[in-house]
Amino acid sequence: MIFAGCDVGTLTTKAVLLKNDQILAYSIVTTEAKAEQSARNAMNQALSNAGITIDNVKYCVGCGWGAARIPFANATESDIRCGAVGVLWLLPTARTVIDVGGLFTRVAQIDKEGRVIDYVMNDKCASGTGRFLEIMAEALEINPDDFDSPSLQGSHPVNITSQCSVFAESEVITYVNEGSEIANIVSGINNSIALRTATLVGRLGVIEDVVIIGGVAKNQAMVKILEEKIGVEIKKVKFDPQIVQALGAALIAKQKAG
Amino acid sequence: MIVAGCDVGSLTAEAVIMEDNRILAYEIIRVRPRPEQSASDVMNKTLEKAGLRIDDIEYCVSTGYGRGRIPFAQKNVSEISCHGKGAHWLVPSIRTVVDVGGQDCKVICLDDQGRVKNFVMNEKCAAGTGRFLEMMAKTLGLTIEELGPVSLKSENPVSITSQCSVFTEFETMVLINEGKKIEDIAAGINQAMARRVYALINRIEIKKDLGITGGVAKNVAVVKNLEELIGFKAVEFPQDPQIMGALGAALFAKENYLKQQRRK
Numbered sequence: 001m002i003f004a005g006c007d008v009g010t011l012t013t014k015a016v017l018l019k020n021d022q023i024l025a026y027s028i029v030t031t032e033a034k035a036e037q038s039a040r041n042a043m044n045q046a047l048s049n050a051g052i053t054i055d056n057v058k059y060c061v062g063c064g065w066g067a068a069r070i071p072f073a074n075a076t077e078s079d080i081r082c083g084a085v086g087v088l089w090l091l092p093t094a095r096t097v098i099d100v101g102g103l104f105t106r107v108a109q110i111d112k113e114g115r116v117i118d119y120v121m122n123d124k125c126a127s128g129t130g131r132f133l134e135i136m137a138e139a140l141e142i143n144p145d146d147f148d149s150p151s152l153q154g155s156h157p158v159n160i161t162s163q164c165s166v167f168a169e170s171e172v173i174t175y176v177n178e179g180s181e182i183a184n185i186v187s188g189i190n191n192s193i194a195l196r197t198a199t200l201v202g203r204l205g206v207i208e209d210v211v212i213i214g215g216v217a218k219n220q221a222m223v224k225i226l227e228e229k230i231g232v233e234i235k236k237v238k239f240d241p242q243i244v245q246a247l248g249a250a251l252i253a254k255q256k257a258g
Numbered sequence: 259m260i261v262a263g264c265d266v267g268s269l270t271a272e273a274v275i276m277e278d279n280r281i282l283a284y285e286i287i288r289v290r291p292r293p294e295q296s297a298s299d300v301m302n303k304t305l306e307k308a309g310l311r312i313d314d315i316e317y318c319v320s321t322g323y324g325r326g327r328i329p330f331a332q333k334n335v336s337e338i339s340c341h342g343k344g345a346h347w348l349v350p351s352i353r354t355v356v357d358v359g360g361q362d363c364k365v366i367c368l369d370d371q372g373r374v375k376n377f378v379m380n381e382k383c384a385a386g387t388g389r390f391l392e393m394m395a396k397t398l399g400l401t402i403e404e405l406g407p408v409s410l411k412s413e414n415p416v417s418i419t420s421q422c423s424v425f426t427e428f429e430t431m432v433l434i435n436e437g438k439k440i441e442d443i444a445a446g447i448n449q450a451m452a453r454r455v456y457a458l459i460n461r462i463e464i465k466k467d468l469g470i471t472g473g474v475a476k477n478v479a480v481v482k483n484l485e486e487l488i489g490f491k492a493v494e495f496p497q498d499p500q501i502m503g504a505l506g507a508a509l510f511a512k513e514n515y516l517k518q519q520r521r522k
Contacts (some may be wrong), residue, residue: 103428126422126424135424166361167389
């Protein structure tokens with residue numbers, strides 16, 4: 001039996017197909033103007049990767065910003081709950097989930113059943129999120145993935161003093177114009193993202209094991225700085241961190257259908 | 259006596275050349291990567307307009323965020339003092355200046371001589387600054403100049419719930435895709451902008467008359483919304499509100515030049 005999870009995020013849309021207890025296929029596509037279309041694009045790609053059609057899917061759970069507008073979803077579930085379920089499936093000892101997504105960063109403490117005990121998120125400011133990283137990448141004319149590149153980690157990171165994404169972008173442009181090395185600017189930005197995330201983590205406190213998911217979790221250079229700032233080890237999930245929430249949605253689909 | 263003021267801001271640079279008590283010429287340009295470059299470009303354009311050469315300028319004062327790096331300025335003065343000075347010179351009854359610039363927003367309280375008594379400033383968040391309006395205009399496919407007039411056509415302004423520029427940009431895209439009219443979204447954005455500026459005004463005790471300076475003062479809808487929030491009309495300046503900092507700098511240049519002459 002096949003179950004699906006679809007996560008329509010603010011920047012990317014993810015779909016995961018689960019067959020029994022195995023991940024059959026998944027996809028990540030850019031979120032388009034309409035949530036419905038983004039969901040279809042992601043699901044069609046995952047289905048085609050698996051060589052099946054939507055009729056083979058028994059139950060689908062949607063989550064993310066566009067959850068309510070996924071045409072083929074049978075139910076929706078909160079992002080934090082999906083993230084918790086996905087994380088626990090990959091790492092049963094996880095108790096704190098840091099999720100750095102497109103526009104939102106969330107930190108949640110969870111119990112061993114995946115119930116959310118408490119959480120904090122950035123609700124007023126996009127600083128340190130995926131979109132923040134994208135804006136900085138555009139200003140530097142590099143790919144967001146390059147922020148993780150070992151050759152772009154500078155030994156003398158610049159100091160990004162603004163928290164605001166818009167002002168930080170101006171700061172980055174000024175550093176470029178003044179001739180700062182790109183590697184030092186990249187490291188400065190990684191520091192800045194880690195600081196924003198650590199501040200949020202600090203508001204909630206951590207219970208080990210700590211796990212990081214979301215698109216920005218792929219930036220291992222940033223994760224390393226974050227580890228230093230919060231003073232505990234951050235465990236990696238043995239899967240693409242960007243699709244853990246969609247995976248959780250698929251696991252919940254299985255429970256709901258069962 | 260010919261003096262000049264040069265204001266290098268975060269988004270635009272302005273220069274004003276004065277002869278005695280008269281504005282001879284002014285220019286506004288988009289900033290270049292380096293403040294030095296912006297300053298010489300805008301000054302050269304202004305000089306050309308006035309039919310003068312840099313040697314004709316007897317004293318120049320710089321202001322704005324790049325004010326310490328202007329090679330041809332003899333002195334630099336903070337933009338808060340300059341905005342107060344310029345606004346008071348044009349409208350002597352003014353006691354409050356709301357300056358909404360490219361990357362900050364300031365509310366400046368003046369005494370009857372145009373001196374700064376007190377001020378509050380937002381420089382931490384782009385909401386409520388010119389950059390915010392620029393971002394949303396771009397998302398709506400409008401120029402910054404069109405954002406005000408287009409929104410006046412709106413009969414049903416949308417409600418913008420976010421404060422953060424990045425969140426609002428996303429909200430704007432969603433509204434466009436939901437089929438909301440551009441004028442209604444533009445009106446909602448101008449309202450949100452006015453609310454942010456008003457929140458800053460509320461942090462300080464203000465007195466009449468009040469004037470709005472900076473590039474955002476040219477957005478008719480933001481000015482109208484802000485006037486509704488504060489409950490009275492802002493004064494109209496007989497000059498472009500965007501040159502207030504540079505004008506104030508030129509007036510300081512004049513004072514400094516006269517002081518220098520007296521010392522000789």
